[in-house]
Amino acid sequence: MGRRGLAIIAAGLLALAASGCTSQKAGSGDQPADGGRIKVGLVTKTDSNPYFVALRDSAKAEAERGGAELVALAGKFDGDNEGQVAAIENLVQQGAKTIMITPSNSTGILGAIKKARDKGVLVIALDTETDPKDAVDATFASDNTEAGRMQGTYVKAALGTKPPKLIMLDGTPGSTVSEQRHNGFLEGIGLKTGDPAILGVESTNGEQNKAQTATENLLQRDTSLTAVYTLNEPAARGAYVALQAKGIAGQVVIGSIDGSCQGVTDVKDGKVVATVMQFPKKMAAEGVKAAIEFAKSGKKPTGFVNTGVTVITDKPVPGIQSQDTAWGLQNCWG
Structure with a gap:
């Protein structure tokens, strides 16, 4: 074969190789070019x-x-x-x-x-x-601020004429959700940071064991509390265990947020007075x-799409829209 023939074949092979290295890129409005799933x-x-x-x-x-x-x-x-x-x-x-x-x-x-x-x-x-x-x-x-506010509003109503003497079980330090729920709760119960009614604040990372230990530590200072704010339901369970061991669970209103089936069951069993369900x-x-x-x-x-929150309790109070635990167990976490 002459040089001219070899050159033609070589050019053809290069073109084939080049075509093999390119692929159709799927634009943002297209299905994947290879027909695969999104x-x-x-x-x-x-x-x-x-x-x-x-x-x-x-x-x-x-x-x-x-x-x-x-x-x-x-x-x-x-x-x-x-x-x-x-x-x-x-x-x-x-x-x-x-x-x-x-x-x-x-x-x-x-x-x-x-x-x-x-x-x-x-x-x-x-x-x-x-x-x-x-x-x-x-x-x-x-809306985590609103969830905290709803918990605080309910706890305030549930306390009735009792003045709030409160401990707060937060999440992870610096967490946006923890800060939003904490601040919302204070707004709902009508207290400001540093108020003497707040007997103590501890970070728990939203974990039951850490919440139990934090509650035990806070109870060493003062056992006259009337309410507990909790970031979530595992923290609420930890608080309840500590209060029960001290024999004072009956005098304390515990509120929470999340709406898991276990959390709703805790409300049904009287361990937590109310939880704010997310979806x-x-x-x-x-x-x-x-x-x-x-x-x-x-x-x-675009923007913020609010997927909603709902108070779950078997002790409804005037002015606060809520659902009972039967509804909660049918709809836990949406």
Whole structure:
């Protein structure tokens, strides 16, 4: 074969190789070019907390209904910002078109979110807002300040003529959700930070054992308390165990937030007077629907989407809308 023939064959092989190295990129409004399923990422604070397990399971179910693939990652513990940053980077590398995240640190995660959005990834916050709020495209969450306010308003009403003598069991220091619920509760019960009616404040990370220890420590100073604010239901259970061991559970009004089936059962059993139910299953499902819509049409959700909260109690009080525990057990976590 002559040189001219070899040159023609070589040119043809180069052209074939070049065509093999390119692929049609799916735009924000297209299905993946390879015909694969839409990939949606989810990053939760942990993968062990039942709240986030329910959220993840709901997201997975909604993704399957919509023909999408959910890739779920999580931090190793509540507050593991580095773990969440690594998870976002992992999901971007995997080609997720949307990443949903429940931020452990509402400011620490901003750099990773910006990098993802700069690459065209839709980022949705679930359950917890970022700071600033517009660091993500949209947020699907409870109004945590309102949830705290509703708990405080109910506890104040339940106390009746008793003056509040309060201990507060917070979450993780610096957590946006913890601060919002704490401040909302104080607004609802009508107290300000530093008020002498607040006998003590402790961080519990929302964990039952830590909440029990914190309550035991606070009771060493004063056992005349009449009310306990709790960030969530595991913290409420810890407080109840400590109060019961001291023999004073009957004199204390415990309020809480979350609305798990176990939490509703605690209300039914009289351990907690009321809990404010959130709807994480709804947050996740709505987020996945928005992710699928974005992948298909390029339409982005925007702003804060309030997924609602509801007081659950078997002791309703005038002026506060609530549902009983029978309703709560049918609808726990939405």
